[in-house]
Amino acid sequence: MIRxxxxxxxxxxxxxxxxxxxxxxxxxxxxxxxxxGAGKSTILKLVYGELRPTAGDVxxxxxxxxxxxxxxxxxxxxxxxVVFQDFRLLDDRTAEENVAFAMEVTGARADSIPAKVMRVxxxxxxxxxxxxxxxxxxxxxxxRVAIARALVNDPTILVADEPTGNLDERATRGxxxxxxxxxxxxxxxxxxxxxxxxxxxxxxxxVELREGGVVFDSGVDEGSDTTEGLE
Amino acid sequence: xxxxxxxALLAFRRAPLLSGLSITTIGFSLYAVGxxxxxxxxxxxxxxxxxxxxxxxxxxxxxxxPEAVAQASQDIAAFPEVARVAFISEDxxxxxxxxxxxxxxxxYRDLKVNPLPASLEIQLKDGYRDGAHTAAVxxxxxxxxxxxxxxxxxxxxxxxxRLRNIAGVVGLTIGLxxxxxAVVIIGVTIRITVLxxxxxISIMRLVGATNGFIRGPFLVEGMLKxxxxxxxxxxxxxxxxxxxxxxxxxxxxxxxxxRSPQLxxxxxxxxxxxxxxxxxxxxxxxxxV
Numbered sequence: 001m002i003r004x005x006x007x008x009x010x011x012x013x014x015x016x017x018x019x020x021x022x023x024x025x026x027x028x029x030x031x032x033x034x035x036x037g038a039g040k041s042t043i044l045k046l047v048y049g050e051l052r053p054t055a056g057d058v059x060x061x062x063x064x065x066x067x068x069x070x071x072x073x074x075x076x077x078x079x080x081x082v083v084f085q086d087f088r089l090l091d092d093r094t095a096e097e098n099v100a101f102a103m104e105v106t107g108a109r110a111d112s113i114p115a116k117v118m119r120v121x122x123x124x125x126x127x128x129x130x131x132x133x134x135x136x137x138x139x140x141x142x143x144r145v146a147i148a149r150a151l152v153n154d155p156t157i158l159v160a161d162e163p164t165g166n167l168d169e170r171a172t173r174g175x176x177x178x179x180x181x182x183x184x185x186x187x188x189x190x191x192x193x194x195x196x197x198x199x200x201x202x203x204x205x206x207v208e209l210r211e212g213g214v215v216f217d218s219g220v221d222e223g224s225d226t227t228e229g230l231e
Numbered sequence: 232x233x234x235x236x237x238x239a240l241l242a243f244r245r246a247p248l249l250s251g252l253s254i255t256t257i258g259f260s261l262y263a264v265g266x267x268x269x270x271x272x273x274x275x276x277x278x279x280x281x282x283x284x285x286x287x288x289x290x291x292x293x294x295x296x297p298e299a300v301a302q303a304s305q306d307i308a309a310f311p312e313v314a315r316v317a318f319i320s321e322d323x324x325x326x327x328x329x330x331x332x333x334x335x336x337x338x339y340r341d342l343k344v345n346p347l348p349a350s351l352e353i354q355l356k357d358g359y360r361d362g363a364h365t366a367a368v369x370x371x372x373x374x375x376x377x378x379x380x381x382x383x384x385x386x387x388x389x390x391x392x393r394l395r396n397i398a399g400v401v402g403l404t405i406g407l408x409x410x411x412x413a414v415v416i417i418g419v420t421i422r423i424t425v426l427x428x429x430x431x432i433s434i435m436r437l438v439g440a441t442n443g444f445i446r447g448p449f450l451v452e453g454m455l456k457x458x459x460x461x462x463x464x465x466x467x468x469x470x471x472x473x474x475x476x477x478x479x480x481x482x483x484x485x486x487x488x489x490r491s492p493q494l495x496x497x498x499x500x501x502x503x504x505x506x507x508x509x510x511x512x513x514x515x516x517x518x519x520v
Contacts, residue, residue, distance in 0.1 A: 070442065073436075074436075076439075077436070077438065077439035078439035082438075088437070092245045
């Protein structure tokens, strides 16, 4: 599903990743941990094609990220759902419109969109606030809209970059629970986080990064534990 | 298609101030071009009126048989440059002189013998009223044995030629300069719109929108802005025209407004600039993100 083979990534200011090799299987849940600047976000950006590796090979859902053409990038992104700490919602569209937008860009049939959008909004517990604009929603609710948007195209991988970073404890618990449920449905999740409490609550695979290299991987040769630990 | 138009119209609703400013900027840029076109059209009109006075007069020897004159008139009328040939008899020439030259009216009244010769007045077709064609017609007229002299205001026509050439070159240069400035200003305006929506573009890309999908609404939006800007420019030009027409001196000189095809061309120009500006701005933005 996701395979990093001896991947290096250099920025003008220095190396962000040094010889990272990683395999994430279908349906797996993996935490990426480490201090700021350890390389977590760089790994995620390589997964969703925002960056290209300087050296080595990154393969995601059959696409080689190093050789990704402009034509392939949208095709890759439609197989992924991406969630950020800052939500990245369009403030001048309602929750429903934000989610529908992700379907519209894929050219989905117009008559199939409303029902699907309501289904994912229900799944994330926001059906009642479908017509609210992001500024009218709490941080946790906004992140749920972002997750609904990420889910609406049935991704095989959910990429989450500090999805609870801006949320209070209660909202964090709710959003994390939602992500776990999504994983339980068969979607692989790669989640970068600073929140070690979250990591400790579960037995999911944890990959720790330091200065661009993998210093710990709890899941080497252990396979997936996605169905365990659900509350 | 409906999504494309809906997204483009939504852009107007979401950023009404910026959209309004864009349309106003495009409108005023095209207004400058339109004002120049208005001046150019009126100058050309004025030149055309002057041109219409260009005529070649062949003075005939006394005693030329009327049949010879009639035959020559027919031949001359068949010249490709010639629009009309009029025979002015000696009596007609005297009558005109008495009527038009008021200060010499007494002198002409006391004449016992008419000193004025008969003549052929030849008017040229549009596009043949320049120095070269006029001189060629004059030369051919001199070939008739009964033609005594040919006059066509050579120096005057050469000056008119020069004026026409200068007006053409200056007009084209200034017109192109105005158009280029309009293109640059409109391009910058559209670039600002694209930058203002950079976040939206990045989100569209994130959820898997193709470049074509992202570009579409911007192109429609750019075309609409060009269209509205073009219509605004026409309204401003018409207002200016009415203002000037209201001035007494200009009213008498017959100032004209742009004709429909010219107005249509202006709007098409606006739409094309809007489309081209959007294409370049969005394309560049998409390449850089």
